[in-house]
Amino acid sequence: MPCLTDALAAFRCTAVDRIPVGDHQLLIGRLTGLRTYGGAKPLLWYRRGFCAGGPAAPRATVLAVNGTAGCTEPASHVDLAAVLSILFQAYPNTGVAYAIRNRLLKEYPVSTVAPLSLLVPVLGLLGSVAIFDEQLSATKLLCVALIVAGPVVGLYGKRVATAIAAPRPNATEANERVDA
Secondary structure, eight states: OOOOTTOSEEEEEEEEEEEEETTEEEEEEEEEEEEEOOOOOOEEEOSSSEEESTTHHHHHHHHHHHTTHHHHHHHHTOOHHHHHHHHHIIIIIHHHHHHHHHHHHHHSOHHHHGGGGGGHHHHHHHHHHHHHOOOOOHHHHHHHHHHHHHHHHHHHHHHHHHHHHSOOOOHHHHHHHHHO
């Protein structure tokens, strides 16, 4: 079976189904063979980036930034409101978001829908304001504005730039066209 020479594992699959998803196809395969090589740590995609070592990397970051308090204090702050917030974010909020995303993918290409995922933290903040009466500081509002600007620029930036760069007739040229 051909595979990359530095691969840690090679999977042999038989195609079972092809499902159209937006402008892509999702291939569903049945595993028919597996070969592993070496003992190196796998390279994982986590939080929009590659890392080696998996879940240990985020824990190491928490330790580096907050010390051991980042691992021990959160448990002492768990109350009913925190549990309800987590459950709200994990189930209905995520379920609704995926339903909307899947519906959009039926009509629009992934390149149009993907930038909308940047709105997830904004919706989380709005949920905190609505449910827990959280006050948004000027810094958080600036962050919201920057986050919202990302999809807006991604979706409409080219049109706006083209409209701005288009030559505009001055008043004299416009009058001459009307007279002609």
